[in-house]
Amino acid sequence: MSDLTNLTLSDARQKLRNKDITAVELAEAHIDAMAQTKGLNAYILNTEEKAIKMAKASDAKLAKGEGGILEGIPVGVKDLFCTKDVRTTASSKILGDFTPTYESTVTANMWADGAVLLGKLNCDEFAMGSSNETSFFGAVVNPWQRQGDDAQLVPGGSSGGSASAVAARACIAATATDTGGSIRQPAAFTGTVGLKPTYGRCSRWGTVAFASSLDQAGPITRSVRDAAIMLESMASYDVKDSTSVNVAVPAYEKALTGDIKGLKIGIPKEFQVDGMPAEIQALWEQGIEWLKAAGAEIHQVSLPHTKYALPAYYIVAPAEASSNLARYDGVRYGLRVAGDNIDEQYSNSRAEGFGEEVQRRILIGTYVLSAGYYDAYYKKAQRVRTLIKQDFDKAYAKVDLMLTPTTPTAAFGIGENIGDPLTMYLNDIFTVSVNMAGLPGISIPAGISANGLPLGLQLIGKPFDEETLLRTADVMEQAANFTALPQLMAK
């Protein structure tokens, strides 16, 4: 582990400003780390030449005492964000060598703030998955391994490449997206911090859509402070995204005061699911103790419709996806597999271009929107969604935040659950409600499982109150003092 790749974003920023290090040195160290961790398959495109160029530009600015809040910071970008002149695939064969002529709003914000692009990160195909095994580019490997067992584990998904690369020190921070838990679950599986902002906080413009009403971009980092800095750059109001919300972006880092005295934390009783492993229950109780010790008040709250969140999610998300993915038809860009007529060309291109999980969700989504089924499925699921939102609204009349586990288990082995979609979907059980209600949520590494794997705790905030969320996460992070390191990280 080189000193440079082990730096947090905030530490690196300080050293760059102090001219203790240069952006080029920092980029080179990470390019080296990317090579060392190639076996993780976290990156599906290496942009090292571009990184050096960008780092040089950052050094020029830093030399003049200028630069944005991410000046010279080497980052990885989930391959769902369109990057101008840089191949963007959503980890799908159907996009082929698609190279956008435009830059997503989120990444454009980051480049404007001085970030340096190391490469594009692997993810589940079109962000559909909870293990990063559905990527056309192959599974991503978790840098963590069970004690005394060298089996390869999944990093979670869909932002598995982002989580794995951050954990393995192959970038300082990464962008990710979260539709049902795709930032928080991989963060929990890799001992990293994953922040899913309020729906509408980051623009969706230029990010390949999975489920438009749920998708939200956010960062994966190695500290809460780093997540705050990343969010400040990524977030913006964007007139090009009608669902983006015109709320000023605060200086999130300033919210990290360390003081949560009197804050009211809700513990939703419905999250105590049957068969939850004892160590997850214990971790949750430990989290409650840390918050109490810091002066917060703990309250039991009820979110009665929680048990319907997952089934409703698996109707709404595929429904939107089935429509969002209709544009990948082989006519204008990406993979085209010719046929004797246009219908055959559609069938051939989509059958060959989409993987099994994506096809499964398109089929489910098409079915639930069909005439005669719409009311029974899609409409009902949207009603459930309204009830879930109302549950949170009622609870937030009494508390400021909620604390839950992020996942019901630690990371599992590659191939273990891939043949069983239902078990796979259960990974999202603690995270989907947050997307259904459009709320901000964060996962922080809070403990280690009996077999040596990281476990995460999730805090859920009020809409657009990422500041309270981050402040509390920062306090918990200090209490947890998570220092364990993964086995397969860059040396």
Added chain:
Amino acid sequence: MSLIQGATGEWEIVLGLEIHAQITSKSKLMSGASTEFGAEPNSQVSLVDAAMPGMLPVVNEFCYEQAVLTGLGLNAEINLVSIFDRKNYFYPDLPQGYQISQFTDPIVGKGIVKIELPDGSFHDVGIERLHLEQDAGKSIHDLYPSQSCVDLNRSGVALMEIVSDPDMRTAEHAKLYVSKIRTILRYLGTCDGNMEQGSLRADVNVSVRRPGAELGTRCEIKNMNSIRNIGMAIEYEARRQVDIIEDGGTIAQETRLWDVAKGETRSMRSKEEAHDYRYFPDPDLLPVVLEQSWVDEIKARIPELPDAKHLRLMSQYGLNSYDANILIADPENADYFEIVAKGGDAKLAVNWVTGDLFGMLNKRGFTIETSPIKAEALGELVGLITDKTISNKIAKQVFEFMLETGNAPAKIVEEKGLKQVTDTGAIEKAVDEVIAANPDKVEQVKQKPKMAGWFVGQVMQATGGKANPQAVSDLIKAKLGIE
């Protein structure tokens, strides 16, 4: 009521129309791309129109305003909350794989449109709804033997779909209805109504039934872009349906196309082949919530519409309904007329506008907008007739000179010496001369007073047409002592 006579008795036609009107706007419904007609293929396509990955639609507020204005012009309810839905189907000229439309909650609800029938009576046609939607691109199948081409210039252009109730009973009703909607849209400036360029097209739903019976099964004739063809297609289709039913058959619900060359409708796709569009609210767009005050502001900007203008032209200018109807067919016609009428007598003005002017425009291939004779100039000419500076007959010569030279009528009259002689001394002299030269005619006219016209003609000839014919006639009658 006009019914079709079948072999087994009378049949009534029931018609409902869906009119697709392209909104007059500089940019598309959900993107900033231009909407100009006739540009190079695929030159007016934004990233959104081409459905590139990660692109998002943003509602063009101006198009929304145009739809609200149209709704108000159709005496319809404006829905303060409306929702954009996705209509999902695959087609190469539909890049997103769905059309953004409005399904459950359109911007405009129920309204009513009056059509005037040839006998002067009125017939109400209910408007079911008006919703906004994106146009598709254009597929071109005849450029290459084994491939089709797609032009996305139209992709995403804003359309208003105006859905009528099944309130029309004859092809004439449908033609008058389309023409009325077209006129209203042109008045409002929300659609240019150009049917040849496809700015206005109609899908016609046709069914037949025994008078007063339950509705029959309908067929939809798609994409009609001429009022004349709409009439012919309806006549053909209704007759086809009657023949099938009378031969013991049943009508299959289907979509049909009008074959202009063969003068018949033919099947395009059956109900079984119909798409399941899987409508659902577009998650990329929020519901559109309007303030009543905003709607009221738009309401205040509505120009005078055809019905109101018709009434006003009759009351203000004393025109008959027929003339008023000709003028209101196009707001430009009425505006032109009103300027002309400022110059002089309104009845003269309407005759000149709908007679000489329209004749000349037609003959020379001009429109009212491109007319070589401006309304102010024609008004001046009418003024010269009204104040008897020239006769109507001389005015026709002046009109020709105006066309030739572009000069003002007063100047032409002056230069050519065409001024009507109203000086009774001069006229009297001419009259005396004609009487003195024709003693035999004088004798005849005393027997047959109607022959006075011959004397008027002689005097007019002698004065080069410049004498005031009324003054000449009066003088002759006085001198000859006839009534």
